[in-house]
Amino acid sequence: MDRRNFLKVTAATGALVAISPSTITGRLYADANIMFQTYEKVQLLDANGAAIKASSLVKETNYVFNYPFTSTPSILLDLDSPTAQDVSLKSEDGQEYIWKGGVGSKKTIVAYSAICSHQLAHPTPDDSFLQYCTKDKKTMAYEHGGVMVCSSHLSAFDVSQGCKRLAGPAAQPLASIIIEVAEDDTLWAVAVLGPDKFHEYFKAFKPEFKKYYGGKREAKNLVTANAKMVPLTEYTKEIIQY
Ligand code: FES
Structure with missing residues (x-):
């Protein structure tokens, strides 16, 4: 067990709790309303079904995989420099939690739920308004690139x-997808940390679920065993970024 992957979650009571995503299953602390939930441990595979290795990731590329539900998109990035560590974050309703930082040998790999915390914009097979804007690009949403942008x-x-x-009208962070890098360099999604928008999402996009997944019930199925992860340019037809 990799102790560096431990999470510290600040409860509404202010108590600090140390937990390891790899050893816990099921909903944690639901009654205490702590924003951490483990889901199926899912291996990230490429479009051909081969295991993706952390060392094969292309820097600053938006990779999309659906997790923890069949229809909920997530974006994984291998950044060009190590992330901050032990970042204190807060949800819209004031709950605090600690994001431990990037994973992988250089602490550069991160993943987030790609459902905007403002009004739920997200990548679909047709288009995407939400993605990472590389450092060399400009965005109207912020003073420089190198940030996740929702162009909605x-x-x-x-x-x-x-x-x-x-910046912008969003009132809280995007939820984080907890990623583990195994000893053989394979990538696994194991949990969600932070204020996810899944409940609102499932209420909002019924026609979309029918179009892409066969219906709402199918859209709400948990991803199990593995998930296909592809560059955003393969996941969607049109990327909209201002
Ligand atoms: S939906 Fe993302 S900023 Fe409004």
């Missing part, structure tokens, strides 16, 4: 600090 209403989030909100 121009919110920006700091990917090196747990997707903390930087």
